[in-house]
Amino acid sequence: MTNVRILSALDNVSFQASNHATPLMANGTYLLQLHAPGPAQITVGRLGVMEVLPGYYAYLGSAFGPGGLNARIGRHLRRDKKLHWHIDYLRAVTTQVFAYYEESSRKECLFANELVEAGGRILQFGFGSSDCSCNSHLVYFERQISIKRYVADHRLVRFRC
Numbered sequence: 001m002t003n004v005r006i007l008s009a010l011d012n013v014s015f016q017a018s019n020h021a022t023p024l025m026a027n028g029t030y031l032l033q034l035h036a037p038g039p040a041q042i043t044v045g046r047l048g049v050m051e052v053l054p055g056y057y058a059y060l061g062s063a064f065g066p067g068g069l070n071a072r073i074g075r076h077l078r079r080d081k082k083l084h085w086h087i088d089y090l091r092a093v094t095t096q097v098f099a100y101y102e103e104s105s106r107k108e109c110l111f112a113n114e115l116v117e118a119g120g121r122i123l124q125f126g127f128g129s130s131d132c133s134c135n136s137h138l139v140y141f142e143r144q145i146s147i148k149r150y151v152a153d154h155r156l157v158r159f160r161c
Contacts, residue, residue, distance in 0.1 A: 024070040024159075029107040031156060032059040032076055032087065033147050035096035044089040050124045052093055056144045058115050059087050059128060060108035060137045073099045073159050086128045090138070100156035108137050111154075115139040119146055 033056065040052040063072035076087060077097055083089055091097070109132055116122060120139035128137030141147055151158075 024101075025068045026103045027062075027064045027068050028101050028103040029060065029062045029105075029111060030069060030073055030099055030101040030159070031111060031147075031151065032061070032073075033057070033096075033098040033100070033144070033151075034059060034090065034094040035144070036090075036093055037095050040093040042089050042093060044086050044124070044127065045083075047086065047124060047126055050089075050127070052090065053123065053140060056141045056147055057090065057094070058112075058120065058139045058141070058147050058150070059090070060111045060115075060139075061087070061128060062106045062108050064106070069101050069103075069159070073101065086130075086138075099159035100151050101159055102154070102156050108132075109134045111150075112137050112139055115147075115150060118150060 035056055036052050036054055038054050042050050042052060044050045061072065061076075063069045065071070075081060076085075076091065077099065079091070081088065083092075109129075112129075112134055116135075116139055120141050122136040122138070123140045124138060125135050129135065
């Protein structure tokens with residue numbers, strides 16, 4: 001598949017530079033911005049069938065294991081891998097991925113709730129949140145602008161491979 005980049009008015013937002021050279025071994029919370037160009041239906045492990053709507057998705061996660069953020073985000077960006085996490089199934093039908101992070105404690109629940117408060121919708125309860133009490137770590141938006149604004153407002157750092 002070809003990666004497609006949709007430009008918006010916020011594409012030129014300045015992000016703070018990372019103090020870390022790649023590979024980033026630090027722990028923290030990350031946001032994957034995904035684009036689904038058309039409708040799809042996928043089976044997501046034990047969650048079952050999920051309807052994917054065209055639009056933009058923010059997936060929130062954390063990395064506190066070996067290799068830190070670099071290992072976790074790097075895995076999510078790869079196409080060729082064994083399907084393990086819920087996000088792996090959605091990645092199969094998305095054409096665009098940007099990753100942002102913050103070196104922090106676990107904030108994926110906070111970030112997901114804030115994105116819902118900012119107008120996002122939960123389309124699949126339990127997605128990415130089987131280890132916590134959140135409704136979901138996947139938030140849907142019809143337009144990219146809301147995710148870009150959130151990233152800029154929270155000064156998340158863009159992950160570069």
